[in-house]
Amino acid sequence: MTAQLIDGNALSKQLRGDVAKRAAALKARGITPGLAVVLVGDNPASQVYVRNKVKACEDSGLHSVLEKYEASMTEAQLLARIEALNNDPSIHGILVQLPLPAHIDAHKVIESISPAKDVDGFHVASAGALMVGQPGFWPCTPYGCMKMLESIGYELKGKHAVVIGRSNIVGKPMALMLLQQNATVTICHSATRDLKAMTLQADVIVAAVGKRNVLTADMVQPGAVVIDVGMNRNDEGKLCGDVDFEGVKQVAGWITPVPGGVGPMTITMLLVNTLEAAERAAG
């Protein structure tokens, strides 16, 4: 069996087209959805991420502001900037690129963002809203994974989903979203005793670990849906996921590639959340 591909680039293009249309409708009412991206320090990977986010905004007709600061910026200065952005009516979404320099408390900074502008979905209020099933902003990466499942018309009700990884930004919210769709969810992590025994029972596997080949063909039951969130480098320095793609695609029913899978969806859902924030602000 060869798995069908869930193409994150193609789905992103479609969803970004919808974002552009909704942004144009808001603009006709005199409101341009605006995202502020805040980068502190000169982490090379972060610089690439923020550039991609700003470009994606521009391409979809959203206004974006990139605020870049020296790594020496103090926590108080950053908190003051966030406060100003919270009060800026032209900004509907605020994203602080992580990681922050060690002298800044990232948790405190995220908590200083107004929940109404928390388009990354990392604020405790957003996490709580997801937990209890209330409206709020969903973290972009797991939200993108849910859109990928939706795009293939996958019915999660009654299925067994196994999430590998329990981070606050991917694994845990992913598990909650799957649960909300009535899947039976198992969360695995570094202390899980027999990962293979878990994944072999899964109809859906989401790998969000950050290690190559965490999921191999012998760990997947035929026809399972495999979503690969991981971003790693192989021996040739090329981007790869957590899943042994070549092996697993022989067994799985559906699979997401890396690159071209979850990565573009993450940025797309940031645009969706920003637009949503602007629409909510506009009433």
Ligand code: NAP
């Ligand atoms: P993280 O905070 O490092 O979490 C990794 C999780 O994997 C932890 O819960 C850890 O367990 C678990 N883990 C580690 N080794 C394991 C093993 N051998 N078996 C089972 N579980 C294991 O990472 P993250 O932020 O969630 O990101 C995960 C991956 O997704 C990374 O590669 C990251 O770059 C990628 N990512 C991609 C996107 C995208 O847009 N495509 C977005 C975000 C993240 P413990 O909790 O027990 O330590």
